[in-house]
Amino acid sequence: MTVTSSPSQVGAGLEALNERVRYDLACLNLPRENWVPSRAAHDGRHIYDVVIIGGGQCGMVAAFALLAAGIRNIRVFDRNAAGLEGPWMNYARMETLRSPKTLPGPSYGFASLTFRAWHEAQFGNEAWEALDKIPRPMWMDYLCWYRQVLALPIDNNVNVEHVKPEGDLLSLELSGTGARSGSVLTRKLIMATGREGTGAPKIPGFVATLPERVWAHTADDIDFTALKGKRVIVVGVGASAIDNAAEALENGAQSVRFLIRRPQMPTVNKMMGIGSFGFTQGYAGLSDDWRWRFMHYSFITQTPPPRGSTLRVSRHDNAYFHFDCGVRSTRIDGDDVVLETQQGEVRGDFLIMGTGFEVDPLARTELAGYADRILLWRDCYQPPRELEDDELGKFPYVGRDFAFQEREPGSAPWLRHIHCFNYGASVSLGKVSGDIPGISEGASWLVNAIAACFYQQDVERHWQQFQDYDTPELLGDEWQASPLPSPL
Known part of the structure; x- marks a missing residue:
């Protein structure tokens, strides 16, 4: 539903909300003053305390959490232009978000920073009550406001090409029109890089024989206008496959034909049934056996596409769902893309891979040269035969602070300074580093751990500061010394 309001009403509403945000922060004395001692490299280069890769919703809530904690010497780099951070205006193609509109999202415990507060400030309570699901572009508008009202230090059009250790620090090689220099130094790095954060789009081997002009992954920039009059084949039936088909x-x-390995459409979103405050807080502390069991079950049952998105497709008479129809091979025959499936041959003009993302640190160019030293789940946990899963085994085995761990102790100690605040942490910590419901909880864990680490690393300087502190609370004129009275 589209709700309109006059520009003057919209501006006045948002400005009032901006004042409310500032008041809420002031009441809690936030952001705190910086308490982290500054450092400089031997050659005079500036050292950031924290750099965040990714200015989307996870990167922004992490930045706000750091600032609120008094860790002020930070920077956020995003490869996209301002307003295009994250997937929302890039490869996300759903009409509305799946998440309920009432979730607090990146608000970090502040009612004034919720989507609801932002929406009501512009359109009023009646419009909020009438709103069903959040339109995708509207969510991006909200995130842009969130960035603006909190004055988050984000540099756009900056690519982090490579990360390498430099003593106790990390050196980041930068490129892009927004880069102020070719490299920066930081003590901590947060990879808030979303669904593909520790991997890449999953490309099945059967497309290797096809020219790139006849296929694309759902994460690619697809010219849908060029598909007018074309026979489109979609592999998969997850949310992204459905949205791209629409x-x-x-x-x-x-026509659009879905080629689906499964015998039937998944209909139950199992994670909706387990999600709770207890699950969010308790999952990370479970044994490896329990965590693996939960995530394996989530993977094999598969999350269905949203009902609205599926109806968006099925209302077209030229959309076809073919189950038990896994792809065996592909070839080009004249102008046709030919797929051999379990049920026979399918011909089309263009192929869309709705196959999701795979987690594989070796696919990340930022980590080139040492990604193989990252501890993965397959390195430290052997599931029962009936629960074996190569895909789950590739997830990094991260600590409660989201930090990578070494496969071989002592081989790459700097990995503990790289924090995987993205989808790659989900097997270790649950849904707290990518999906809207838990990102504020995840940001709190992350920043609390970083703050503790910084204080412990700088304990000698804090001890000296403790001893040197000499601002008196009493000035000496508040009392008068009296002798004891003489004994009677």
Whole structure:
């Protein structure tokens, strides 16, 4: 539903909300003053305390949490232009978010920073009550406001090409039009890089024989207008596959055929049934056996696409769902893309891979040269035969602070300074570093751990500061010494 309001009403509403945010922060004395001792490299280069890769919702709530904690010497780098951070205006193609509108998201415990507060400030309570799901572009508008009202230090159009150790620090090689220099130094690095944060789009081997012009992954920049009149084949039936199929149909595709390995459509989102405050807080402390069991079950049952998105596709008569129809091979025959499936041959003009993302640290160019030293789940846990899962085994085995750990102790000690605040941490810590419901909880864990680490690393300087502190609370004129009275 689209709700309109006059520009004057919108501006006045948001400005009032901005004042409310500032008042809420002031009441809690936030952001705190910086308490982390400054450092400089031997050659005079500036050293950041924390650099965040990614200016989307996870990167922003992490930045706000750091500032609120009094860790002020930070920077956020995002490869996209301002307003295009994260997937929302790039490869996300759903009409609305799956998450309920009432979730607090990146608000970090502040009611004034919620989507609801932002929406009501502009459109009023009646419009909020009438709103069903959050339109995707509106969520991006909210995140842009969140960045602005909190004055988050984000540099856009900056790529972090490579990260390497430099003594006790990390050196980040930068590129892009927004980069102020070719490299920066930091004590801590947070990878708030979203769904593909510790991997890459999952590309099945059967597309290797096809020219790139005839296929794309759902994470690619697809020209859907060019698919008008075309026979489109979609592999997979997850949310991204459904959303991309809808875009193709709405742009005039002649037909869209889903090729689905499963015998039937998944219909139950199991994670909705287990999500609770207890799960969020308790999952990370479970044994490896329990954590593996939960995530394995989540993977094998699969999350269904949202009902609204599925109806968006099925209302088209030229959309076809083919189950028990896994792809065996592909080839080009004249102008046709030909797929051999479990049920026979399928021909089309363009292939869309709705196959999701894989977690594989070796695929990250930022970690090139030492990604193989990161401890993975397969390195430290052997599941029962009936629960074996190669995909789960590739997830990094991170600590409660989201930090990578070494596969071989002593081989890469700097890994503890790189924090995996993205999808890659989900097997170790649960849904607290990517999905909207738990990101504020995750940011709190992350920043509390970083703050503790900084204080412990600088304990000698804090001890000296403790001893040197000499600002008196009493000035000497508050009392008068009296002799004891003489004994009677």
